[in-house]
Amino acid sequence: MPVFLDSAAPDFETAFASLLGAKREDAPDVDDTVAAIIADVRARGDAAVIELTARFDGLDLTADRLAFSAGDIARAVDDVSDEDRAALELAAARIRAYHKRQMPADESWTDDTGAMLGWRWTPVSAAGLYVPGGLASYPSSVLMNAIPAKVAGVGRLAIAVPTPRGEVNPLVLLAARLAGVDEIYRIGGAQAIAALAYGTATIAPVDKITGPGNAYVAAAKRRVFGKVGIDMIAGPSEILVIADADNDPDWIALDLLSQAEHDESAQSILISDDAGFGRAVARAVDARLETLDRAAIAGASWRDFGAIVTVRDLDEAARLSNRIAPEHLELCVADPETLAGKCTHAGAIFLGQWTPEAIGDYVGGPNHVLPTARSARFSSGLSVMDFLKRTTLARMTPQALRAIGPAAERLARSESLMAHGQSVTARLDKLNG
């Protein structure tokens, strides 16, 4: 049973705070293990990666088989059905179109002193994309990571995907090909992150690493942060649906379950201004649960972390949503645009009852790599910006330096930085002398 809350109840604040604070992931402390793995890969390169892959993935590799060959990829891709291929191609085209619009513009202007100011965007040279293996090996995630990088203009993309006992999802390889990536390594875990960050004889180092992963991958990304850029430390997925009574409970139940079926630690929350509708959704969840292949996972998530909250009105729903700062926010109400304007912290918003969250996972166009665990308070989903960096530009003229140089000299002196000040005054002396 999920928890039922009512914002009019006297103990609501306590119960809601406890929902917000629930520790959903029993993250093991793997930091020491990960530190040792990274040190090993830095010291021994390919040999360490090969040993660790044998130990953790049960797969024997040699240096020349770390990467999939063109033949490996072609054979796997040939196995994909035409229908699956067409669906992936539609998704890739829509994701590409959306992300192309994100490309920021360079700017430059001349101010009233005659100084030229501005900035310029350039892509990172090389990026590594981590793709989890096993159950969570999603071809859609390959598209969501690789396409923004390609749109940004990243020159080299390398994918790391563990293949436990040699198993790989051929759709993952096809997604890589559709995104234009042909450098794909059969490695995973902290050893893959270390190899991408520091390089080995076979794997050239990258500048940025993105993509989800387990606790080892997350700890490794945190450790290599600074040596390379990373996207975020992702936690288990969440959805918040705000729905009024004018919805089909079954649709809302499926939307909640489509988050719950990801992971036992996923969280699905419904907020409604109608208690009876909330109960109807709960019954619909129970009915649908029995039919799912992943009933055990979805059931555990719904039982342990699911919640149905009744509120007085939609303004209150928006206020609670902002405290949750959900990764996915679905607004199934009569006027979703107005409600969206009040929901200021969310990774992605799905407006109206014809926009199930699953559309955003695959073919909507926006990215499905989104901030979890309340981090939508301060961070954004993956975008082309993650693969670009900005260089600021400034060019003074003699006239501009005359206008603003003395203030710089004064501030440098106040900070006891003499050479800073003299670098300005030496030039001003020349102008004045």
Next chain:
Amino acid sequence: MPVFLDSAAPDFETAFASLLGAKREDAPDVDDTVAAIIADVRARGDAAVIELTARFDGLDLTADRLAFSAGDIARAVDDVSDEDRAALELAAARIRAYHKRQMPADESWTDDTGAMLGWRWTPVSAAGLYVPGGLASYPSSVLMNAIPAKVAGVGRLAIAVPTPRGEVNPLVLLAARLAGVDEIYRIGGAQAIAALAYGTATIAPVDKITGPGNAYVAAAKRRVFGKVGIDMIAGPSEILVIADADNDPDWIALDLLSQAEHDESAQSILISDDAGFGRAVARAVDARLETLDRAAIAGASWRDFGAIVTVRDLDEAARLSNRIAPEHLELCVADPETLAGKCTHAGAIFLGQWTPEAIGDYVGGPNHVLPTARSARFSSGLSVMDFLKRTTLARMTPQALRAIGPAAERLARSESLMAHGQSVTARLDKLNG
């Protein structure tokens, strides 16, 4: 003596690689200490912060004196000279004008299926700015952190600045006032980062923490990353000057020294296509060094990490610059714009001989918080974007869902995510039935 390199020498590649790889900061491993401090502040709040401030800063506080009072601030600000105030005001106005231009636009459009797509930017609700105490307590850094946050629309800004034995730079408080920040705490180190991230009875938690700091602050920021957002892990400062022989060696020497005087671990590098000019700059550095208040610091930096590199031509200079990925890049050449176009990895570029880097530290307008230690390969200087986050938006119509829903259903099935697929097909069934 700095190192002299010549790109035509047979051992150049080895020497340049060694320059790139030089470990400049002997960062102590303070991670365990920092973990204990954070745990203590989480457990005991204000009491822990007060004890740690007494221990590390020699300052006895009470909970009601953690923050500067309005009277404290007014008294300190009154001590500032009119000239210093005017210089800070000029800097604040120029920084504000530059950063206002960075504000990104919201977008929304309707695609050919009838789906509405887009995104929206919103500010973080609360940000904490760390300002180092002592020697490195720079009022300019207050402006560079606080103004982008204010321009982004951050509702609440809190500054933490340690005041060893009670000492504070009044210009720091004035800079805070000019930037519109009046919540200022007399605390520093890992305890300040922990208090900002987790909150105490007196200090409300924030969503994002920015600002430079020592090894303890850096380790604490790395640890709280995820609970809150952080800007970057900053290392010691660097400058690369590319200059041809048509420059005054004294100006270039001062530009190199204005980086060296920051820190013994700072690094100043000159690349020139004229070996004689390089030697002239080296002599000018020696002459200027003797006159600096911070001669010991600047001298150690120049001796240990300074370098003068002779190259065959400016294209080679650009290639080496891209391997260095400098925080600050000064281009003192006849056509700096063309050279800048070839320098793809740099935090900030200063074009032409009338643009000493120090202008960018104070009054140019661009931010002076910039990526160090080669991280300009993948990251950018501080900007309004650090205080904003993007929410993606999608609204399907029945027609749009008909057009793209089947592909989503197909991909959901390929990933064994039944509820995802059913959330789409339940809606399509309604449309079709």
